[in-house]
Amino acid sequence: MQIVLDLVDDGYVDISTRRDERRSKGLNQLQIEEPSQYFDFISEYVDSISETLRPVNLKIHDNPELNYEEFIAHETLTKFMRTRKGWKVTPSAYGIATAFIAEYDSGKKGPVISFNAEYDALKGIGHSCGHNLIATCSLAGALACGEAMTKFSLPGKIILYGTPAEEGGGGKIKLLEAGAYSDHKVDINLISHPGKVADCALMSTNAYVSFKVEYFGKEAHAAAAPWEGINALDALITAYNALSVLRQQTMPGDIIQGHITDGGAAPNIIHAYAAGIFVTRALSKQRLKVLRKKVNKCFEAGAEATGAKLKITEIMGYDDHVPNRALCKVSRQVMNALGSDIPSPEMDIIRGATQASTDQGNISYAMPSVSLGFKIDSVEGPHNPGFAAAARTKEAHIAALRAGKALAVTGLEALTDEKLLKAAKEEFKNMLKGSEMEQL
Numbered sequence: 001m002q003i004v005l006d007l008v009d010d011g012y013v014d015i016s017t018r019r020d021e022r023r024s025k026g027l028n029q030l031q032i033e034e035p036s037q038y039f040d041f042i043s044e045y046v047d048s049i050s051e052t053l054r055p056v057n058l059k060i061h062d063n064p065e066l067n068y069e070e071f072i073a074h075e076t077l078t079k080f081m082r083t084r085k086g087w088k089v090t091p092s093a094y095g096i097a098t099a100f101i102a103e104y105d106s107g108k109k110g111p112v113i114s115f116n117a118e119y120d121a122l123k124g125i126g127h128s129c130g131h132n133l134i135a136t137c138s139l140a141g142a143l144a145c146g147e148a149m150t151k152f153s154l155p156g157k158i159i160l161y162g163t164p165a166e167e168g169g170g171g172k173i174k175l176l177e178a179g180a181y182s183d184h185k186v187d188i189n190l191i192s193h194p195g196k197v198a199d200c201a202l203m204s205t206n207a208y209v210s211f212k213v214e215y216f217g218k219e220a221h222a223a224a225a226p227w228e229g230i231n232a233l234d235a236l237i238t239a240y241n242a243l244s245v246l247r248q249q250t251m252p253g254d255i256i257q258g259h260i261t262d263g264g265a266a267p268n269i270i271h272a273y274a275a276g277i278f279v280t281r282a283l284s285k286q287r288l289k290v291l292r293k294k295v296n297k298c299f300e301a302g303a304e305a306t307g308a309k310l311k312i313t314e315i316m317g318y319d320d321h322v323p324n325r326a327l328c329k330v331s332r333q334v335m336n337a338l339g340s341d342i343p344s345p346e347m348d349i350i351r352g353a354t355q356a357s358t359d360q361g362n363i364s365y366a367m368p369s370v371s372l373g374f375k376i377d378s379v380e381g382p383h384n385p386g387f388a389a390a391a392r393t394k395e396a397h398i399a400a401l402r403a404g405k406a407l408a409v410t411g412l413e414a415l416t417d418e419k420l421l422k423a424a425k426e427e428f429k430n431m432l433k434g435s436e437m438e439q440l
């Protein structure tokens with residue numbers, strides 16, 4: 001901790017600390033010192049269904065499917081949920097073929113606790129992001145909450161959302177926009193993600209946006225009459241170089257990526273068309289807007305310098321993930337009670353900061369969200385075939401179930417502890433306010 005403070009004092013502000021400072025407005029001081037009364041029940045119950053969940057986990061893992069084509073995973077999960085007593089399953093929810101909703105309703109009015117399950121894979125490298133484990137974790141968490149609801153006669157509702165296409169398709173955004181969460185008056189949302197680094201409760205991710213850039217020029221003979229042409233590739237190269245110059249003066253956490261997809265037809269023709277795909281990322285969606293303006297200026301510079309016409313088409317964007325501290329505190333306690341060593345929030349937020357992006361970020365701007373990071377034994381990190389192999393092991397299955405226990409207890413505490421739910425919502429509101437202020 002001292003090292004971090006020293007670094008800050010010296011002006012080398014750690015990006016995580018910066019993000020933490022911004023979000024700590026509204027930090028609640030809620031103390032939950034006693035182990036949850038649901039801990040033992042949940043732990044034993046999840047252990048008891050471990051072998052039942054294992055084939056579901058493996059079926060998803062061994063049949064990797066891409067964005068919105070997760071038909072086997074969808075079929076496996078909905079079929080399985082239909083076998084569980086008390087669960088009402090809606091396959092292909094909200095017109096999305098591979099999304100689903102499974103509900104467990106106590107019949108008594110109360111909070112609505114939700115889990116998101118991911119199950120998409122990556123092209124050519126299978127489940128190298130370990131989403132089979134995310135599905136397993138959320139399945140375990142939701143089932144355990146439902147079981148506890150009956151056992152302890154609790155009010156409210158548990159919902160498991162099947163959320164496809166996290167790897168670039170934004171399934172959760174589609175569900176959000178379709179009203180899948182607001183229609184069910186969801187109070188909080190819980191998810192997890194495996195990694196090769198230590199467990200963390202306060203996982204935060206970057207905001208990101210991808211877009212296509214095109215320049216339209218005019219052909220001409222590149223030797224005989226080049227002055228008659230307008231060189232679209234020159235426009236793109238000018239913009240690319242301007243971006244390289246901009247990179248020196250971006251803020252920590254700002255990222256600019258890009259590649260050229262079209263660089264002209266032939267060397268003896270002035271290039272009439274050039275295009276590329278670009279990505280910008282930043283610590284928050286508000287910061288991303290600022291960065292994006294600067295980036296757009298670079299593309300405009302290319303057009304200005306050459307006379308080529310510029311066209312920018314948005315492709316995709318995810319918000320940053322803002323973890324809810326009130327809820328994460330419970331998750332941290334449970335993980336640590338199960339043998340983990342997640343440190344205090346000050347260190348946890350640093351450990352949990354990643355520059356990757358996820359559509360769970362958009363969820364975190366719609367309701368209090370937890371994305372619990374859990375370690376699996378892997379030399380390689382996510383998006384590497386080595387990680388896919390690690391995500392198949394029995395040990396990884398057990399790690400996912402441990403995270404599932406933590407999410408289940410977090411959900412049950414939010415369901416039954418009014419003070420906790422109120423604190424989580426208060427913090428969420430303050431975070432939104434802080435985010436709006438940042439925009440001004």
Ligand SMILES: [Zn+2]
Nearest residue numbers: 129167382383
């Ligand atoms: Zn991924």
Ligand SMILES: [Zn+2]
Nearest residue numbers: 129131166193
């Ligand atoms: Zn992932």
